[in-house]
Amino acid sequence: MSRLSTKGLTLGYDQRRIVDDLTLEIPDGSFTVIVGANGSGKSTLLRGLARLLAPQSGAVHLDGDEIHRLRSKEVARRLGLLPQGPTAPDGIVVADLVGRGRHPHVGLLRQWSDADQAAVDQAMAATGITDLRNRYVDELSGGQRQRVWIAMALAQQTSLLLLDEPTTYLDIAHQVDVLELCDELHEEHGRTLVVVLHDLTHACRYATHLVAMREGRIVAEGAPVDIVTAELVEEVFGLRCRVIADPETGTPLIVPARGRRARIGDPAAPQEAVG
Amino acid sequence: MSTPVTTLAAGSPKEPRPAERLLRLGPSIRIRVHRRSVTVGLALLVAIVAIGVVTLGTGDYPISVPDTIDTLLGGGTPIQHFIIDTLRLPRLLTGLLVGAALAVGGALFQSLSRNPLGSPDVVGFNSGAATGALIVLLVLHGSMAAVSLGAILGGVGTALAVYVLAMRRGVSGYRLILVGIGMAAMLESVNSYLLTRSDLNEAQSAAAWLVGSLNGRSWEQVRPVALALVLLLPAAVRVARDLTLLELGDDTARGLGVHAERTRLAAIVVGIGLSAVATASAGPIGFIALAAPQVARRLTRAQGPGVIPAALCGAMLLTASDLAAQRVFAPTQLPVGVATGVVGGLYLAWLLSREWKKGRG
Numbered sequence: 001m002s003r004l005s006t007k008g009l010t011l012g013y014d015q016r017r018i019v020d021d022l023t024l025e026i027p028d029g030s031f032t033v034i035v036g037a038n039g040s041g042k043s044t045l046l047r048g049l050a051r052l053l054a055p056q057s058g059a060v061h062l063d064g065d066e067i068h069r070l071r072s073k074e075v076a077r078r079l080g081l082l083p084q085g086p087t088a089p090d091g092i093v094v095a096d097l098v099g100r101g102r103h104p105h106v107g108l109l110r111q112w113s114d115a116d117q118a119a120v121d122q123a124m125a126a127t128g129i130t131d132l133r134n135r136y137v138d139e140l141s142g143g144q145r146q147r148v149w150i151a152m153a154l155a156q157q158t159s160l161l162l163l164d165e166p167t168t169y170l171d172i173a174h175q176v177d178v179l180e181l182c183d184e185l186h187e188e189h190g191r192t193l194v195v196v197l198h199d200l201t202h203a204c205r206y207a208t209h210l211v212a213m214r215e216g217r218i219v220a221e222g223a224p225v226d227i228v229t230a231e232l233v234e235e236v237f238g239l240r241c242r243v244i245a246d247p248e249t250g251t252p253l254i255v256p257a258r259g260r261r262a263r264i265g266d267p268a269a270p271q272e273a274v275g
Numbered sequence: 276m277s278t279p280v281t282t283l284a285a286g287s288p289k290e291p292r293p294a295e296r297l298l299r300l301g302p303s304i305r306i307r308v309h310r311r312s313v314t315v316g317l318a319l320l321v322a323i324v325a326i327g328v329v330t331l332g333t334g335d336y337p338i339s340v341p342d343t344i345d346t347l348l349g350g351g352t353p354i355q356h357f358i359i360d361t362l363r364l365p366r367l368l369t370g371l372l373v374g375a376a377l378a379v380g381g382a383l384f385q386s387l388s389r390n391p392l393g394s395p396d397v398v399g400f401n402s403g404a405a406t407g408a409l410i411v412l413l414v415l416h417g418s419m420a421a422v423s424l425g426a427i428l429g430g431v432g433t434a435l436a437v438y439v440l441a442m443r444r445g446v447s448g449y450r451l452i453l454v455g456i457g458m459a460a461m462l463e464s465v466n467s468y469l470l471t472r473s474d475l476n477e478a479q480s481a482a483a484w485l486v487g488s489l490n491g492r493s494w495e496q497v498r499p500v501a502l503a504l505v506l507l508l509p510a511a512v513r514v515a516r517d518l519t520l521l522e523l524g525d526d527t528a529r530g531l532g533v534h535a536e537r538t539r540l541a542a543i544v545v546g547i548g549l550s551a552v553a554t555a556s557a558g559p560i561g562f563i564a565l566a567a568p569q570v571a572r573r574l575t576r577a578q579g580p581g582v583i584p585a586a587l588c589g590a591m592l593l594t595a596s597d598l599a600a601q602r603v604f605a606p607t608q609l610p611v612g613v614a615t616g617v618v619g620g621l622y623l624a625w626l627l628s629r630e631w632k633k634g635r636g
Binding site: 080156 | 530532
């Protein structure tokens with residue numbers, strides 16, 4: 001039994017079902033990446049796993065407890081989350097923003113301690129932003145800013161970390177930078193990571209466990225080398241392609257076909273609901 | 276220039292100091308304090324004391340500063356006692372408390388709606404309070420106490436209606452403001468209708484109430500506001516902690532263990548409570564709820580609602596406005612609501628223009 005899992009989980013907004021009767025176990029200590037086309041329900045699933053969305057039926061279990069029966073601070077002490085497009089208030093300094101990550105650990109009766117300061121310092125060191133600690137967040141580049149947000153989630157000191165499309169809006173160098181950082185957090189710090197990614201090749205490079213979704217269901221899951229084939233990509237993304245071995249890492253590399261024949265029709269699904 | 280080296284040694288000029296600092300109050304008690312907030316808070320306190328001394332000591336019967344302090348401490352002549360204890364002190368205290376209550380209500384609402392325009396007076400509370408008061412004044416011909424009650428009912432009723440109408444899977448700041456502005460416009464036309472239907476004398480006293488005034492306030496007005504602040508200020512400080520995190524976005528805040536909807540509801544209840552009590556005591560004084568939290572936030576450069584600096588700033592702005600309203604056109608006494616618009620508005624405009632010149636804001 002893994003620490004984070006779902007059983008028969010159905011998620012949606014109003015009448016619309018986005019994740020449908022989904023059962024998933026996040027392997028402990030894994031770097032799990034969830035992939036799928038727009039509207040496949042991958043971000044919705046992540047929001048469900050992070051307790052942001054109440055299930056219409058089924059449940060998410062964290063350490064054996066139903067996550068929606070736990071108090072929100074209790075969850076925040078065990079599971080960290082970086083949502084899509086978080087907003088930094090005007091004029092906030094890096095160290096102060098990272099310090100917000102300590103919120104689940106401090107309270108009216110338990111004030112800021114040396115342990116809290118140490119957690120913030122460690123989080124900034126791990127993400128390589130110690131030198132930026134006194135800079136305004138709104139002056140930083142997109143890549144630096146993403147590191148700051150990851151540091152905030154790290155300051156929460158949870159061994160489970162959920163990241164929703166952490167590489168969106170970043171150029172290729174910064175995308176790799178953020179993913180290498182994630183890999184480090186997984187390898188060296190032994191954290192369990194669950195990350196939603198758009199880029200399948202990136203996903204194959206870094207994931208130890210890949211979950212491919214389509215229309216709110218899991219199409220395939222497992223190690224990327226074992227499951228990623230041209231047929232799977234076609235089924236999940238509706239894209240004709242070749243899958244070859246990445247010359248750098250040996251993991252699957254997706255090479256899309258050219259021309260109109262590349263698309264074999266939209267893999268259904270309306271626009272993904274995010275927010 | 277001969278001293279470029281020292282400039283370099285001082286470090287990058289753009290590098291600010293960490294805004295928060297650990298304050299050790301003992302071996303195990305540590306609080307993170309925001310440096311500028313403490314400085315600004317102390318400066319505001321000094322300003323409030325200065326305004327208070329001038330307010331108590333000046334007027335038709337001037338009393339010197341030592342005599343004023345002596346009277347406050349129990350000395351002084353009977354006439355000085357009467358003037359200070361019965362006439363000037365309750366008015367000053369009402370101004371301080373009402374200013375603080377309005378400002379905190381505004382701070383909570385602005386943070387909640389993530390919009391500097393989201394203060395209770397903009398999103399319909401004041402219009403609703405005015406409608407309630409006008410109905411009691413012009414239709415039911417009630418007493419002043421009944422007018423206060425009508426104002427509270429009108430304001431709270433409007434706030435509830437705005438909240439319910441803006442609710443859809445939780446309240447978003449945007450919808451709250453849009454629905455509130457729509458509601459305010461509707462109620463304003465009701466208010467105008469009520470005024471045009473009434474006779475001239477009644478309309479005049481109603482118009483005076485609508486501006487908001489501290490004239491002739493006695494200890495009876497001080498007590499309820501003081502009690503409300505004692506109860507609601509700690510609640511505001513508590514809810515402000517979570518509101519600060521909500522400013523990072525709902526999902527981020529919830530990921531950090533904040534109960535978003537509960538926090539918003541609590542902020543609305545506390546904010547409306549403070550605004551209601553303030554309006555009942557002094558009428559719908561405009562602009563304090565809008566300007567005081569903004570002025571405080573710009574002075575402290577802190578994150579979140581900043582309840583205590585906002586409260587001090589509101590108290591300072593309202594008492595300064597009242598002093599100006601009493602003295603500038605003496606012997607004519609202006610209602611304080613006229614002055615708050617001018618004082619608060621000018622100060623806010625000055626701060627904004629200064630920030631825009633610096634390219635921030």
